[in-house]
Amino acid sequence: MLRQRRSPRRLSLSEVLTLEQIGWLCWATDGSTGEIAPEKFGRTAPSAGALYPRDLYVATIAGAVPQGLYHYNPYRHELEYVNATTPSDLAQTSPQPDELSAASTVLLFSTSFWRNRMKYDQRGVRFAFMELGHVAQNALLAGNALGLSALSLGGFFDDEVNALVGLDGLHETSAYMVFLRQTEPREATRRN
Template sequence: MRGQNNYYLVDVKDKHHNAFYDKHLSPESYDFIEVSKITRYNVDDFGKHVHEITSNSYIVRHICNNSAELSSFESIPLPDLSDDNSACELLDSLQEIYHRRQSNRHYSPEGITFDELSKVLQGGCFILDPAKRKDDDKPIMRGMPARRNIGSGGGLYPIELFLISSNTVGLENGVYHYNQEQVTLDRLMPRGGFRDNNVKEIVQEIFFSLSRADMDFVNVSGIIILAGCLNRTAYKYQDRGLRFALIDAGAITQNLYLTCAAMDLGCCACGGYYDDELNEVLGLDGADETVLNVVLVGKKDIR
């Protein structure tokens, strides 16, 4: 994504502009990024470990209940939201969507439409008002990024969204970048030796399931990829910026889930991919620019 982020440093001295492209994370942060990747060398050990956990009913039953031991002396029950007759309609609508939210791993061969996919992408992250901040009559500072539908540390928005379209009605199969500024899908030429017209090959080579019944990569309409441009936050916040980027990725993932729930579409976050190979396809360097999460989207399989 080099060359696309200059608007964050408008009217800054050249030395600061050039410093933006330097590395601003510590070796320890880069180590975390590296050791958390899945490669063809560690995927078997990773799969065995996950299988050991998921196949043990005792662990599955109790793992979520493991929490910090706190010395509290009083518990105060909170009123149920559904008991509040004064709750606003918007809150009621949110509650309904929250209850619909779920992970759907299997999809109908009938792909979603381009219009539906567009709504999902924009629901994940979009610019609210390019001219003004909410409840503020003053225009935003020239050169600063506009407010979006997620909170972001320092208003830096380090997450870029990419799309691998493999079964979308009205959109050619291919690799795309979601341009949030222009509200467009910009088609990319995939790297890593893959052909532009063979998306199925990319999916088969780079994505995997720990079991055949786990993820439906055959019928999925689109694979949304959340990549972090970490220097956007690290330039200002150094190592702590890595935390902020991960929080942003989580917020966008939740938005994608809720948008799909509202539209009755299926989606599921996916950790089964070879990080460096996917980074290469997208033209990311794998360190300061790296994939942080993947979300599959398609029509629910109701069979």
């Protein structure tokens, strides 16, 4: 699986993901793995003190899930509608909108520094970004397992993304995005 994972240079228009694909992708990225202590639940990516100073959002085009931006609730395994932001809207916040605007789905990761700052003070900022790396890697591997091409992006206009998602940019901020599309048949052959 690791040898096959590649980041595409461009994303071409692709089919929308099914509800099952989106659900499994969210769970594999940062879903709940069950109770690890009284009133404490584990997730598929580690967290210092199990404080999880991060959130996963999914932007999708119309399909089994109505078009828009959703917050993933890992404890209920549910998508909660946020607003009408699309993958194309998120692509416009990057320096390369043409290469990204055809994505059918975008996973957007935000961090909430306040969740772990009370325990870890300033080190909590470092932990938050380390954890996002674990979560993003899960997303890339899960995407590959589903036969999707994934392009991760850390270079975007923060204030624009924060405004789309409704984050204040200080205590909660956007940090990373993964643009996804179905892998084209010739690309899948080349990867094997």
